[in-house]
Structures are given as C-alpha cells and as structure tokens.
Amino acid sequence: MDSGLALIFIFSFASLFVLRKVAKKIQLVDVPSGRKQHLGSIPLIGGLAIFGTVTLALFMTPDLARDTNLYLFCASVLVFTG
Numbered sequence: 001m002d003s004g005l006a007l008i009f010i011f012s013f014a015s016l017f018v019l020r021k022v023a024k025k026i027q028l029v030d031v032p033s034g035r036k037q038h039l040g041s042i043p044l045i046g047g048l049a050i051f052g053t054v055t056l057a058l059f060m061t062p063d064l065a066r067d068t069n070l071y072l073f074c075a076s077v078l079v080f081t082g
Contacts, residue, residue: 004060012053019045051079 023029023043030042054075058068065071 008053008057008060011056012049015049015052016045019043019049047079047082051075 020043023045024041028044030036030038030044032038032040055072058064058072062068
C-alpha cells in the first residue's frame, strides 16, 4: 500500500473522531424531533471530513484533477455556504 494513500486514510479516519467532538461542543448536531427516528444528537460533520480529506489528497497528488485550484475553490464555496 502506498504511504500517501495510508496517510490519507488515517487522516480521514481520525478527522471523523476529532470533528465529532468539536461538533458536539459547538452544538453542530441534528437533534431528534417529531419526524426524525434517530436517538440522541447526531453530529453534522461528514461533509467537513470529506472536504478535508479530498483537500489533503489533492495537495499530496495535484495531478489527480485537471484544475485543482478551481475544484478546491468551488468545493470551498459549497462547504462555507452549507
């Protein structure tokens, strides 16, 4: 296994645990209501973890995408408006 891929995987896995704690601390959670079936508050950080992982992957291997800067700019706009 390539060491770069292993680093990206470890970052992705670790970011979920770190961001989950941050989300609970700053109340970035989905609280169950009348139409929701889940129990407890669910952290809303999946998109942030994916964005961070994709950003890391693109910086480590910039030849993955043709227009890396444009891709990251558009993804950043989506993350910050979401």
